[in-house]
Amino acid sequence: MSFRAIIGQEKAINILLKSFKEDKVSPSYIFVGSEGVGKKITAIEFAKIINCLNLNNNLEVCDTCSICNKINKQCYPDLKIIESIKGSIKIEQIRELRREINLKPFESRKKIYIIDNSEEMTLEASNCLLKTIEEPPYYAIIILICSKIDPILPTIVSRCQIVNFGLISSYKIKEFLLNNNKNLEKEKAEIISRLAQGSIGSALKLLSDKEYFIRREEVLDDLSAVSPGEYGDDIFAKVEKMVSEIDRIKEILEMIKLWYRDILIIKNTGDQKYIANCDKLAILDEKSQIYSQEILIDILDYLEQIEEYLIKNVNTRLILERLYIKMVGVEYCLK
Template sequence: MSFKDIIGQNRAWTILQNTLRNGSVGHAYLFFGPEGIGKRLTAITFAKALNCLNEKGDSCDECNSCRKIEGGNHPDVIIINPEGVYIKIEQIRRLQRMVNFKVYEGRRKVVILDSINEMTDEASNSFLKTLEEPPDETILILLSTNIHTLLPTIISRCQGIRFNLLPVESIMEVLIKKKGVGIEEARLIASLSNGRLGKAISIDIETTLKDRGDAFSILSDPLAEGVCSIFSKADIWAKDGDNIHDLLDHLSNLCRDIAILKSSRNHDFIVNLDMIDELRLLSERLSFSTVQNIFQTVQNTIIFLKKNANLHLSIEVMMMRIGEEMGYL
């Protein structure tokens, strides 16, 4: 894949391509922006372009070097992912040993850390030493979904490159051209992916619609089967641990849509456009502050879960707060 194939991040790859062409490649880059919008793909393409045997300033995808990097078996290009939840000190030590060797067969060593946010304090402090004294011929690429939680000393030593969410139209175009999805389905998937191409491509529409229906039922009828339904739903959601972030995303989107319907006639920003009639009915029943408070409760739950709070308890508390906000409890 060459830079031009990376959808919607023209600014990022133009900067990188210019540094390659001018010979002004830095020692450390920080690619930051939400998940699923092409940071990792751009980092791998940059690693290929730095070592490509045919192209200057891009990757050809055909030479031995590009193919090895694509296959994850180039000795000079390493991607470090969290082992379990975090990138650990042992991984950073391995990295430090590895970058001290000379380039093996490429032109530059490239180390991609995905993601720098998931690092133990010990690993962060050790990694800082590598950033402070970057080894020759090595390019460090740090990927981050949230630069606000990074040590300022890490940020200040890297060249920051921002990655933006993609417009619905760009995602639709990819879904239609590359996946053969029909226009209406592409519009729906693009809206539900919240600007993330990676997510849009991996969405299974049937599962997504079912999850969204579940999320909607929390707002439309949280006590369908009495007060106990809060606990039974919390049980079901908590058991579906892998899927919980999608369910919470749906809940956030639905709240946001209802808030928009209550405050504006502009429907451009509504995600669940295909549900507008049901959402309008619900918006007539709920006050703006209720919707706002429910939205905030869901956001807090997302933050708690990112901090490894107890899943079952967090969902139960969220459901109870939603029931309370809606005047059921």
């Protein structure tokens, strides 16, 4: 692995390389961007660049020295990755970091701490980390990785260099999938690259999940049968089915979101270039003619709200009933 193998993050990587070249590496960074776009792998590769024993003039690591080797095998004592446990990073984890960071590096120039999903730090953990970020030892680098910056304490944000990681184009994802999977059909690579919505991580998950396309077909069949103004007694049966599949509710809601987003795009632009469900164009086109813009926006807004409701444990059945009512446009038909 090297920086060159990371897809679609040239801008972020160039910022890091420039700071290294000019000897202006920041003691603390925030890498921000959607899940699966390469933030963590970039942080690990950056740790290699900083510490590799045989870095060449093009700032490429050797991948064979003792340090590169240990980092690749994830057993390098001067690189620590802190991960959230059951959805949160607790003060004990940061206290341990603070204890350790005061010890000089074992065998390298810089000691690097990566805090993954750093938006999941508790307030106590954040306050504890702030003390280190305010006065870091000269040999330490802390990299916070997050998908959103808002939940991070502003006093931490103001002391870090922020590096943005953008979404990766579906073309690049498709190319990556085809280059790395000899038996993958082009059509399948095309669909996966669009459903992945800019994330290589999601694309790889979809590729390895053998059942995904069967589940997707089921959900999209259900969605194809839903039209505004056509509602019967089966709303509650459908909600019941979704409630019974609560373990994968996030996946189902994501499928519903992409479905209505696609319909809205076709309705507004007629452009197929940005359609995620590119194998369902005929039915999406049909739906775009019968759904009003108002209903589509309302459904998509509600889907955004649902994510928050689910975190707050609002009654799932009620949320999903309301969603189906919106999908069949009852609220509008009664107006």
